[in-house]
Amino acid sequence: MGARQRNWSSVALSLALGLAAATPARAHPHVWITVKSQIAFTPEGKVSAVIHDWVFDEMYSSFATQGLAPAGQLVKKEQFAPLAKENAGSLAEIGYFTTLKNGGASMDFGTVTDYWMQERPDHLVEFHVTLPLKTPVAITKFLTLRVADPEYFIDFEFDDKDPVSLVSAPSGCSANVAKPKPLEANDKQKLSESFFTNLSPGTNFGFKMASAAIVACP
16 A cells, blocks of 8 residues: 555544455455435525435444444444544544535535444444535535545445435425446456555546536526
8 A cells, every 4th residue: 555545544434444454455445335415505595514424334334343332232322432533533634535516616614513423223334424514605506516535445335225315405406416437347457456556646536436416406
């Protein structure tokens, strides 16, 4: 791994260091997250926040829950609180892997105070976080939301059934998800550690693999 990748691994959800050490030769990605997002609006019809619910893959969930609850019991929010706080602080440094653009202009998020983690009945770990905008904005033409790790160490994918919902949106607003073009089999074989180590800085390969949620209002 290159220096930049090691930095992202240490910051991103603390999971990356453990899994990277356990699987040094695996092709990217190492962690899979299913995303459900909500776009919240003010009573005046302005976008005020993005609310994420991330569900981690089985391997990370097993890794994260070790020793946090007695055998046979689910790990609750209270038991996850220290890790949730650590992750929220680390993720804030990198913008929660979230890019929100209004008519092509990037939006800034404010201080995050609403977050938690828990183990679901299916034993997958869920991370919830609300990202408030510093200043609520009215949608101009369209709003674009992406959740992506530029290094593609973590694969984020919107949920198939319930990817993005709108909360208190003005009448006529709609949300759709545009998926990237699938990789060919030969391209998938290239996603090795050496491939990512040799990428030029700023390549942001993960954005090329990310779906985009597009919100439009009349």
